[in-house]
Amino acid sequence: MAGRNGRTVRDLRRANRTAVLQRLYFDGPLSRFELGPATGLSSGSVSNVVADLVADGLVEEAGSVDSDGGRPRTLLRVAPGSGHMIGVDVGETRVRIELFDLTLTELARAERPLAQQRYEVEVIAGHIRDGIAEVLDTAGLAPERLLGAGIGVPGIVEHTADRGAVVHGQTIGWDAVPLEALLRAGSGLPDTVPYLIDNGAKTLGQAEMWFGAGRGARNAVVVLFGSGVGACLVTPEVEHGRAVEWGHLTVRVRGRRCRCGALGCLEAYAGAESLLARWREAGGTPPEGTDEETALTAMLAAAYPSDDGRPDPVALAVLEETAEYLGAGLSDLINLFQPERILIGGWAGLQLGTRFLPAVRRHAMSYALRHPAEKVTVELGRLGPDAVTVGAAILPLADFFARGGRRPEPAPEYPLPAWRRSLRERAPR
Structure with a gap:
């Protein structure tokens, strides 16, 4: 049965289950008493939903806490093995x-x-x-x-x-x-x-927004810096994120050829693949027969030696130029989307991060408009290579x-008659 807004009883039950599951997942363990204000549901609705979720094996008890003068309150959490x-x-x-x-x-x-x-x-x-x-x-x-x-x-x-x-x-x-x-x-x-x-x-953006450095931000851009570069935009209107082909913004007219085929893309200057190619073209000596991660590690060691040795001026110059290209690319994101946070992840971003971030941040602020630049922070992601x-x-x-904690159902082999669809929508779930 559908209400005036087109939502069926089944839709409402599913929404209530979703609300309880998500609050327990992100903020649990919680008691039934705490779930009411956290979800906006009545105490009766919370009790019914919790009973359903416990019966389905999705929620389990996780100890208890003292209450103000009453019986201890049982804490609930999402069951990990469910x-x-x-x-x-x-x-x-x-x-x-x-x-x-x-x-x-x-x-x-x-x-x-x-x-x-x-x-x-x-x-x-x-x-x-x-x-x-x-x-x-x-x-x-x-x-x-x-x-x-x-x-x-x-x-x-x-x-x-x-x-x-x-x-x-x-x-x-x-x-x-x-x-x-x-x-x-x-x-x-x-x-x-x-x-x-x-x-x-x-x-990557989804992970950082749920569990990493993006938690609590309403507007953020999460950058993936690997062999190439990409980005994910997260706003209240696009809460699960939207991928943007940031690596294929033109940063230099008639510049280097990008692996996409165009000339002058950011990725042709800032991706790890192009970074290593530019080091080689400038006279550097990346190790032969290794993958990009190993080669980039060698480049960093050459540019920033851990002992008192002299840095390789070629590697250092290429890295410093790459930091400026990345900063200029981030300034475009700042001017276009005015995010609260920019998070840099990906295997190359994490490798370069501690050495690279201050210069990238400085260039981003210098190229961006002053007002949005004053409101944004640029930092590394927290979730690592996984x-x-x-x-x-x-x-x-x-x-x-x-789905309210329910698995996908097999599609019916033929259309259900209207009376059966109606019964299905009204059936307790």
């Missing part, structure tokens, strides 16, 4: 797959290094499928118990009705790749376990919460 998610980071040097429980405690992980032909679609899809099978086997978990597999990828992700998530990754040679359909075709996961695919910068996989795992977790 759901499991997989997070996948399709990165520049490896594919990382991690299995988490409902509280995002890591239970198992697998990594697949990427060779020179690193972005061949079938290779990546195979790494993801094999990695999922490996972490499930390691943890002894049946695939049916998963809430979903979240996957962060480079590029623009288009969600289509007929082919699922389609990836447009121009910098990695992916042209409208139906990644979701490819994974599902050879998957060992049941159809009720969804693949949820999104841009890697967006999953932030993209954590954020990817949040995709099925957020979907689970939106």
Whole structure:
């Protein structure tokens, strides 16, 4: 039965379950008494919802606290083992797959290094499928118990009705790749376990906003600085974030050719791949036969020697120029979106962070308009190199919460008659 605003009784029950689950997840353990003002629900509604969630195994007791003159109040928390998610980071040097429980405690992980032909679609899809099978086997978990597999990828992700998530990754040679359909075709996961695919910068932003340096901010930009660069914009209107192709802003007309094919992109100067290439072109000597992470470590050691040795002037000059390009790029974000915080993550951002951040911050403030620049802080993300996989795992977790803590139901094989749909909406859930 639908009310005047079109919401059914089932919708209201689902919203109440979502409200209680989210408050316990982010602020728990809490008592039933505390859940009322935290969710805006009446004490009767809280009791009913909690009873449902306990019966479903999603919520459990977590001790008690004294009350003012009455009986001790029982504390409640989300049960960690009541759901499991997989997070996948399709990165520049490896594919990382991690299995988490409902509280995002890591239970198992697998990594697949990427060779020179690193972005061949079938290779990546195979790494993801094999990695999922490996972490499930390691943890002894049946695939049916998963809430979903979240996957962060480079590029623009288009969600289509007929082919699922389609990836447009121009910098990695992916042209409208139906990644979701490819994974599902050879998957060992049941159809009720969804693949949820999104841009890697967006999953990084999701993680930092939920659990990292972005908590409490209403407007933030989270930057992913790896082989290339990208960003995620989070505002009250786009609370789950929107990926922006920041790395492909033009910073120099007729400049260096970017791996996307255009000239003068920020990524052609500020991404780790181009940074190392510029060091080599200027006469530097990156170690041969190593991956980008190892080469960048060597560059930092050359520019900032830990002993009393002389810094490599070539490496130092390239890094200082890169800091200015990054700062100028951040100033565009400040002027366009006026965020409260800018957070820098990604493996290269974290490697360069402590040495790099003061210069990047100084250049960003000098290039940005004064008023928005005075209101923004620029800092490193707090979740480390696993932030993209954590954020990817949040995709099925957020979907689970939106369903009121219920798993996706198999689609009916034929349309239900109107009388059955009505009964289903009115049935207690």
